[in-house]
Amino acid sequence: MTADLVIRGGTVMTPQGRVRGGLAVAGERIVAVAADEALPPGREVIEAGGRYLLPGVIDSHVHFREPGLEYKEDWESGTTAAACGGVTTVLEMPNTRPPTATVEALALKQRCAARGARVDYGIFGLLGQDNLDALAGLAEHGVIGFKCYMGETVGAIPAPDDGVMLEAFQRAARLGLRVAVHAENNGIMQRLISRLKAAGRTDPLAHVESRPEICAVEAVTRAVLFAEWAGAALHVCHESCKDVLPILRAARQRGVDVTAETCPHYLLLSSADMGRLGPVLRMNPPVRAPGHAEALWAGLRDGTLDMIATDHSPHTVEEKTLPDIWHAVSGFPGVETAVPLMLTEVQRGRLTLERYVEVSAASPARAWSLYPRKGALQVGSDADVVIVDLDAPGEIRAAALHSKSKITPFEGFKIAARPVCTIVRGRVVMRDGVPVGPAGWGRPVTPAARAARS
Numbered sequence: 128m129t130a131d132l133v134i135r136g137g138t139v140m141t142p143q144g145r146v147r148g149g150l151a152v153a154g155e156r157i158v159a160v161a162a163d164e165a166l167p168p169g170r171e172v173i174e175a176g177g178r179y180l181l182p183g184v185i186d187s188h189v190h191f192r193e194p195g196l197e198y199k200e201d202w203e204s205g206t207t208a209a210a211c212g213g214v215t216t217v218l219e220m221p222n223t224r225p226p227t228a229t230v231e232a233l234a235l236k237q238r239c240a241a242r243g244a245r246v247d248y249g250i251f252g253l254l255g256q257d258n259l260d261a262l263a264g265l266a267e268h269g270v271i272g273f274k275c276y277m278g279e280t281v282g283a284i285p286a287p288d289d290g291v292m293l294e295a296f297q298r299a300a301r302l303g304l305r306v307a308v309h310a311e312n313n314g315i316m317q318r319l320i321s322r323l324k325a326a327g328r329t330d331p332l333a334h335v336e337s338r339p340e341i342c343a344v345e346a347v348t349r350a351v352l353f354a355e356w357a358g359a360a361l362h363v364c365h366e367s368c369k370d371v372l373p374i375l376r377a378a379r380q381r382g383v384d385v386t387a388e389t390c391p392h393y394l395l396l397s398s399a400d401m402g403r404l405g406p407v408l409r410m411n412p413p414v415r416a417p418g419h420a421e422a423l424w425a426g427l428r429d430g431t432l433d434m435i436a437t438d439h440s441p442h443t444v445e446e447k448t449l450p451d452i453w454h455a456v457s458g459f460p461g462v463e464t465a466v467p468l469m470l471t472e473v474q475r476g477r478l479t480l481e482r483y484v485e486v487s488a489a490s491p492a493r494a495w496s497l498y499p500r501k502g503a504l505q506v507g508s509d510a511d512v513v514i515v516d517l518d519a520p521g522e523i524r525a526a527a528l529h530s531k532s533k534i535t536p537f538e539g540f541k542i543a544a545r546p547v548c549t550i551v552r553g554r555v556v557m558r559d560g561v562p563v564g565p566a567g568w569g570r571p572v573t574p575a576a577r578a579a580r581s
């Protein structure tokens with residue numbers, strides 16, 4: 128047999144351990160993982176040159192802005208950044224214009240994605256104040272899960288009241304879909320924002336002060352209680368706060384199905400950087416005081432935190448650099464910088480490569496019911512592969528990013544590693560930092576658990 132693609136001369140990170148050699152692909156799937164001499168010949172051969180083959184990274188939290196805000200990002204630019212960042216599947220958030228709150232809005236976004244995507248994608252449906260009756264249709268038409276904004280953020284989607292939120296969790300449980308929450312207590316932060324504004328504060332730290340830890344602690348607690356009551360599967364987005372970790376551990380001990388993500392900016396930056404970076408680092412939730420990050424790293428190592436996502440939130444440089452912190456919009460791009468930044472920390476010994484594979488690919492694939500089609504390098508899985516060079520010194524440069532948003536708080540960060548080739552279902556989509564092939568190769572992913580149920 129001749130395979131369509133063979134990657135050889137590397138080390139493959141498989142669920143069973145490291146395998147010296149490579150893998151073979153027929154069509155879109157992996158058909159062999161073996162030592163070089165045991166691999167079949169391939170029509171196309173990639174020499175890995177001693178580098179590591181990792182399962183393609185799954186980023187559970189990106190904002191690609193299309194439809195409606197294409198001047199910030201669109202599916203083609205966002206997924207080009209993903210491909211160049213070693214990411215093979217993205218899960219995209221519903222705060223676009225229109226928000227992904229109805230079957231019609233979902234269909235519109237699906238058309239945009241099908242046209243532009245270079246990598247595979249799942250699309251979140253909104254769980255909002257006014258669309259309870261749309262949830263079943265959104266599930267039917269293939270959303271990966273639901274997103275609930277408990278606190279207002281970019282897009283100004285009103286937080287659902289508790290009654291709506293609980294009923295929506297009950298419906299999500301029946302539909303077999305996980306609910307992702309932006310967990311910040313809206314009342315507390317709106318009041319603090321008003322007070323800080325009234326006091327004339329416009330400096331960057333005012334943003335951090337307006338969203339204290341209690342906002343996260345209260346909202347995660349409430350979301351966990353509702354999920355437990357409703358029997359729903361819960362996902363806590365972009366956790367920044369060490370005080371939430373014991374809540375997650377206790378919930379799991381009671382049997383609540385809760386997963387949680389953190390992001391590179393919470394692991395590598397803090398409120399101490401807010402003065403230096405100012406509005407560029409404005410993000411919801413905010414970066415926390417020094418000391419939170421160490422606890423988040425520990426949580427990532429011990430499994431309290433399941434995964435790394437980026438909350439890729441592109442805006443224009445102008446929108447990000449307004450001197451009044453309340454006018455500078457929250458968020459920055461991240462889908463292209465996460466893999467080099469995190470692998471650099473792996474090189475520093477903060478995380479094993481095995482655990483990195485878990486938090487970047489296997490664990491998100493399990494949470495969103497895509498495993499082992501996604502998130503594993505083994506026979507039968509989709510051939511989603513990222514070849515990484517763990518000895519590639521360089522630095523992060525906003526100007527070199529493929530996102531439309533050429534601004535990052537990681538500007539000038541030294542990196543020790545980078546993805547050098549990204550493969551989605553057997554097709555090379557990035558080589559040596561350059562996107563390869565046409566847009567539109569990306570396909571939608573839907574949760575297998577739900578497919579099995581219907």
Ligand SMILES: [Zn+2]
Nearest residue numbers: 188190220438
């Ligand atoms: Zn987000």
